[in-house]
Amino acid sequence: MLLGISGGIAFGYFLFHYVGFDPQLALLTRNTFDPLQTLLERLGVVQTVMQTASEEKAHRNLMDVLENEEPALVWADSFQLPYNGRSETSDSYWDMQPLVVYGHDGHEAYIADRSSQGLRVDADTFLRARGRIKKDKFRVITLDLPSTDKLSGAVSNGIW
Numbered sequence: 001m002l003l004g005i006s007g008g009i010a011f012g013y014f015l016f017h018y019v020g021f022d023p024q025l026a027l028l029t030r031n032t033f034d035p036l037q038t039l040l041e042r043l044g045v046v047q048t049v050m051q052t053a054s055e056e057k058a059h060r061n062l063m064d065v066l067e068n069e070e071p072a073l074v075w076a077d078s079f080q081l082p083y084n085g086r087s088e089t090s091d092s093y094w095d096m097q098p099l100v101v102y103g104h105d106g107h108e109a110y111i112a113d114r115s116s117q118g119l120r121v122d123a124d125t126f127l128r129a130r131g132r133i134k135k136d137k138f139r140v141i142t143l144d145l146p147s148t149d150k151l152s153g154a155v156s157n158g159i160w
Helices: 035-042 055-067 123-130 148-159
Strands: 012-016 024-028 047-050 072-077 096-104 108-112 119-122 140-143
Touching: 035 148, 055 072, 055 096, 055 123, 055 140, 072 123, 108 123, 119 123
Parallel strands: none
Antiparallel strands: 012 024, 047 140, 072 096, 072 140, 096 108, 108 119
């Protein structure tokens, strides 16, 4: 249902061929470039967004959310997160993905990210992964509950 509300599946592709790199095919599987934002807007989810270029402020923003006993939605470069097993570490590769942080003890971040098990990442590694791309750099978002009275309209908009 959430996939449908966000706009569902569409298809597109780009073919990249750069000198010195193997050709790559990128498949687009969504009808928008920001399906999460579309989903949240259609469901009337109020978002509190904090974003900064400062590592210290970024850490403080995250800790403030966690100290308020709320989970934090953050973006991090999946190539720099060790549990993904991606060996490409050059500046040529990045993949900013949203994930949930539910704890931080000063040494490790406790993460929920596409696994049935909680994950832990060294604090410095996690901070670097969060700061990888300027557009998503050190963003922290908290979410209110969806508005149930918007559900039928959200589904209709997704179908449309």
